[in-house]
Amino acid sequence: MHSPRRVRGHRTPRAHRAGGARPVRPRSARGRRRRGSRGGRAVSDLRHTLLLASAGTGKTFRLTSHFLGLLFRGVPPARILATTFTRKAAGEILDRVLERLLEATRDPKALDELNAALAGKTVSAADCTAKLAELTRGIDQFRVRTLDAFFVHLAQLFALDLGLAPGWSILDEADNRQLEAEALSRALTEADRAEWLVLLRTLQMTPASRSVHEALASAVKIARSAFLDSAREAWDTFDPGLGFAEERVAEIRAALAAFQVPVTQKGEPNKNWEKAHRQALAHFDAENWKGLLELGLIKKLLAGEPFSRLPIDVDVFGPVAQHAQHRMLVALRARNAATRALLERFEVAYSRLKRARGGYRFEDLPAFLAPPGAHGEDPLLERQLDMWYRLDGRIDHLLLDEFQDTAPIQWRILRRIADEVLADGTGERSFFCVGDVKQSIYGWREAEPRLLAGMAERYPQLVPETIAKSWRSSRIVLETVNRVFRDIGANTALDGEQERAAATEWQRAFAEQDAAKPKPGATWFLQAEPKGEGENAVFPVLRMAAQRAAEIVREAPHCTVGILLRRGTYLARLIYLLRREGIFASGEGGNPLTDSMAVLHALSLLQFADHPDDKAAAFHVQTSPFAAQAGLQPITNPETEDAERRAAARTLRERLASEGYGPFLAGLLREFGASGYGEWDRKRFSQLVDLAFAWDGRAGLRPSAFADFVREERVEDPSSAQVKVMTIHRSKGLEFDAVILPELDLDPYNPRNEILTDRPEADGPITAVSRSASRALLASDPELERLAGIDVHRTVTEFLCLLYVAMTRAIHRLDLIAQDPARKTSAPTYARILRAAFGTDEPDEDGVLWRHAENDDPWWGSPKSERVESIAEPVVQDGLGLAPSTRLRETPRRAPSAQEGGTVRSGADVLAPRNRSAMTRGSLVHRTLAEVEWLEDFQATDAELLALGVELESDEGLRAEALAEVRTALGREHIAALLSRAGREGLEVWRERDFSLVLPDAGGGEHIWTGAFDRVVLAEDGAEIIDYKTDRIPAGGLAQRVEFYRPQLEGYRRVLAQLTGLDESRIRCRLAFLSSGEVVDL
Known part of the structure; x- marks a missing residue:
């Protein structure tokens, strides 16, 4: 039986190839088959272009100049294919072509600029007018498309050959x-x-x-x-190999069991070694190989280091680690x-x-056109599919925009066109490719920046041209960018060998940028205040971002502001915080229409029509201005309630089927006059009507399908907000007068990539795939270690690209906001990278870690045009209505428990990982206390109480721990008095009583409040709410915790007042801190 490979540590992976495809050289005019006329004058003075354009350097200007040059040389638009990554970018290219022609017809300066850009071709204003007229008449001939649109077109041409569904x-x-x-x-x-x-x-x-x-x-x-x-x-x-034979495994286990723990100078067993040995043996016996490899002793062994200052017996623990590694590899x-x-x-x-x-x-679609296995030079031709014949004419000029975002499978199809164009030696065809490997941020969409990096090697006729002069950003912003990235390979935050290698390679593509025009500017690196107790660490950063944005809007009302986040988790919360500051904001691409109460009522109506027994949806509609139109009146006879509700739902479905969604909802919009809805609701409901008319062409029998569509669809607010909140990915291609970056403390490896891959050739297939694993396990196998190294390289590269893209969106001002570093981290976060680049650690009294020494005041430029007013109406809701639940019932929901700390928590915060054992312990404590009506009558045995908790927790030890906590609390004087019947005879007690009801808010809207009271004691003229808390209160921390929970208890008081009809002043709220035995009245 073979032994598994020796225990290995980490090593740097071998270099990853960037390309390697065979070069494509041009054919001479003589060697090339002549073609017929292309419908225009001869073109013989064109050259191929590979443009490496840094952010803000005018790549769209260069691309449109090339496009216009082709048009003025008589090339028909149908012979030009221009592709880019997004529909917005494709539209911008076409718009800029027409816009530049239009400006040249009426502005001599614009005409001079156009002639300078045409490089040798001179045109007049009359030429521009004629060309503009020609193009607008044949606008359908333009082939300016996204890659997706181009592949849709190809798939339509080859639909039958590819076996696609008819009319797909x-x-x-x-x-x-x-x-x-x-x-x-x-x-x-x-x-x-x-x-x-x-x-x-x-x-x-x-x-x-x-x-x-x-x-x-x-x-x-x-x-x-x-x-x-x-x-x-x-x-x-x-x-993984064959591993050890069973006899050898038994020997390894015996040696481990017999191992003598080192002793101290006093002759006593070393406690660290004793504990590690005990744990290793337990993991071995339990076959918990993952836990075994994660032991500190084994980690030290794999790293070749001593454990607890003593050498490790490799003869004993080496085979243990080898066996664990082998079983994990299997x-x-x-x-x-x-x-x-x-x-x-x-x-x-x-x-x-x-x-x-x-x-x-x-x-x-690309997978249909070039399926796995078709990795040759021309996957379409290999399947006898003639692209040129189906395209009804050749493409003589190929313009590729944002090429760094192209995926290998997309390039395999485009490559045929590129090869054909670049092989032409007559000068009658042209290839224009522009991109920037520093801005490749779509790796999760399989974007492969090595395609761009390897273009000059593949096509020797392409001579790369680098442009770094920025027409967008101010000198101050660019100097800040240069300071961060000019020496990024030596940044001390990137201290891993593989991280430094990736950063060094990234740096090779970076050229320091300078400003093309003098513009004022300012940059700051700031640190937010420390987080409050129990608060998410990012919340102070978001608050500072909202405050800074508000300051910008008020001092420079003509300036646009972009707040760019790494993730979409906190978009809604940040928009809410901005509105609380009095600033209207929206997300790029818009937000779902569910930020309107009127839309939420309409979605509940659709939900009710599809699900008549959804009583919450029915109630939401009944209490809305749409109740009459929906045929839902207050129920007067409970016996006929179900029948009436189902009849109303049936009528709604019939109306939707006969009238259509658009006309039906348009009818509701006409009734807005007496509805009480505001202007915002009217705006958003009008957009809902537009969606409904579009939906009618595909509507089925289920109204809830349209409701689901509305919840997903992002609709731009027509007011075009001055402040935009979006992810960095969505900001690509945009620019703002001021940019705020608040999420600088995220670990690039969290979450880690769960799939490791290797693609040796940039345009080739993936040749190695594996699920990821722990670092120790990956280091135990040479191939897995190599894949892990490739993954680190890819992660760090894209991480740096994101930071570069984010910082270069700024025209005048850049605010970088880091968290208070309460907890040290070794992860190469943006905050650590910036601290190292700026050489700063401690903030001043204003929270400033670093500022550019030459910040301008004012930092903004003169207004270019009038801006839409972005000061919002005062926020009157104290809850977050921007991102309601997308479950079946769409009324904004609120729970008193969510009011803890006095802040509104986003759905992402609610769902964020928590201490599971602490949460389970709290649930078990509450479940046990629900059995206590009055302490005098509480006779349940421990066995009975432990059995109650089985449904919550299978671990008997954890259940016993929670029960012990309850028994201890009940023995404390103030807790016992709180639960005693003495002086409360005849009163009603609620225990773990659920509630769900609709309450109005200060803004005229409403929320469904849901939750459960821990304990309520009811009298005829008053009530007492008791809320149990299992917190471990530090010395002197009680008052702070009481204030933290005060909003929650006030919420309970409001709900109970509604349920009982009592005045809120007659409801007493009490916090019972079980661990300390203290009871506090609010």
Whole structure:
């Protein structure tokens, strides 16, 4: 029996190739087959261009200049293909072409600028007028498209050859999610029982709280793109070997058990060694190989370091680590195989469902055109599909914008056109490629910046031209950018060997930028105040960002402001904070219409029409201005309530089917006059009506399908807010007078990439795939370690690209806001990178860590045009109504418990990871105390109480711990008095009483309040609310915790007043701190 490989530590992966495709050289005019006329004058003085354009350097100007030069040389628009990444960018290219022509017809300066850009071609204003007229008459001939649109066009041409469904269309998000869920269900159904069980065991290596479906759906989501661009053998990337024989394993275990723990100078066992040895033996016996490898002793062994200042016996612990590594590698290999098996079944079912539905996703189309295995020079020609014949004419000029965002599978199709154009030696065809590897931020969409980096090698006729002069940003902003990135490879925050290598390679593409024009500017690096007790660390940063934005708007009302976030988690919260500052803001691309109460009422109406027994939706409609139109009047006879509700829902469905969604909702809009809705609701409801008319062309029988669509669809606010809040990814291609970056403390490796891949050739397939694992395990296998190194390189590269993109959106002002570093981290966060670059650590009294020494005052330029007023109406709601739940019932919801701390918490905050054991302990304590009506009558045994908690927690030890806490609390004087019947005879007691009711808010809207009272004691003329708290209160911290919980108890008081009819002044609120035995009245 072979032994597993020796224990290994980390090493730097070998260099990753950037390309390697064979060069394509031009053909001479003589050697080239002549073609017929292209419908215009001869073009013989063109050159090919590879433009490496840093941010703000005018790449769109250069691209449109090339485009206009072709048009004025007589090239028909149909012979030019210009592709870019987003619809907005494609529209901007076309707009700029027409705009520059229009300006040149009426402005001599613009005409001179155009002639300078045309490089040797001189045109007159009359020429521009004629060309503009010609182009507008034939606007349909333009081929300025996104890559997605181009592939849609190709797929339509080859639909029959590719076996696509007749009359196919692009699936929207809601339909696609439904198909994905159904495909996953079918994939599991078609597997036999044995395979199904293996699949679950190997895939669901997650906490027990994670559902089976969630684990499987996650596996599909994260691994599908790698699956689609790799062969089966790529998933067998490493071999764990045969491992030790059973006899040898027994010997290893015996040696471990017999190991003598080192002793101290006093002759006593070293406690650190004793504990580590005990844990190692326990993990070995439990076959908990992951836990064994994570022990400090084993980590030190793998790193070649001593443990607790003493050398480690390699003869004893070396084989232990080897065996653990081998078993984990075997499990990982099985997990890889299970993932691929699941994906194979899923893809078959998913493809069938999409064909049956007649719908596909944009990302499906390149895979149809160049499927896995078709990795040659021309995947279409390999399948005898003649692109040129189907395109009804050749493309003589190829313009590729944002090329760093192109995916390998997309390039394999475009490559045929590029090769054809670049092989032409007559000067009659042209190739224009522009991009910037420093701005490649779409790796999660398979973007491959190495394609751009390798273009000059593949095509020797391309001579790269680098432009770094910025026409966007001020000198102050650019000097700040230069300071951060000019020496990024030596930044001390990037202290890992692989991180430094990635940063050094990134730095090679960076050229220091200077400003093309003098503009005022200012930059600051700031630190937010420390977080409050129990507060999310990012909240002070968001508050500072909102305050800074408000200051900017008030001092420079003509300036645009962009607040750019790494993730979308806190978008809604930040918009709310801005409105609380009196500033109206919106997200790029708009927000869902669910930020309007009128829209929420309409969605509840649609939900009710589809689900008549949804009483919450019915109640929401009954209490809205739409009640009469919906046929929902207050119920007077409970016996006929269900029948009346179902009849009303049936009538609504009939009206929607006969009238259509657009006319039906337009009718509701006409009734707004007496509705009490405000102007904002009217605006957003009008947009809902527009969506409804568009939906009518595809409407089915389920009203809730339209409601789901509305919740997902982002609609731009027509007022075009001065302040935009968006992710950095969405800001690509945009610019703002002032930029605020508040999320600088995120770990680039959290969450870690769950799939490791290797694509040796930039335009080739993926040749190695594996699920990720712990660092120790990855370091135990050379191939896995190599894949991990590639992943670190890719992660750090894109991380730096994101920071560069974010900082270079700024024209005049840049505010960088870091958290208070209460907890040290070794992760290379943006905050650490900036602290190292600026050489700063401690802020001044204003929270400023660093400011540019030459900040201008004022920092803004003169207004270019009038701006829409961005000062918002005062925020009257004290809750967050911007991002309501997207569950079935759409009234904004609120829970008194969510008011803790006096701040409104976003859904992401509510769902953020918490201390599970502490939460479970609290739930168990509350469940036990629910059995106590009066202490004098509480006779339950420990066994009975422990049994009550089984439904909440299977760990008997944790249940016993919670029970002991309850018994201790009940023995404390003030807690016992609180629960005693003495002086309260005959009073009613509620315990763990749930509630759900609609309450109006100060702004005229309403919220559904949901939750549960821990304990309420009711009298005829008053009531007492008792709320149990299991907090461990530090010395002197009681008053602070009481204030933290005060908003929650005030919420309970308001709810109870509504439920009982009591005046709020007659309701007493009391906090019972069980750990200290203190009871505090509010």
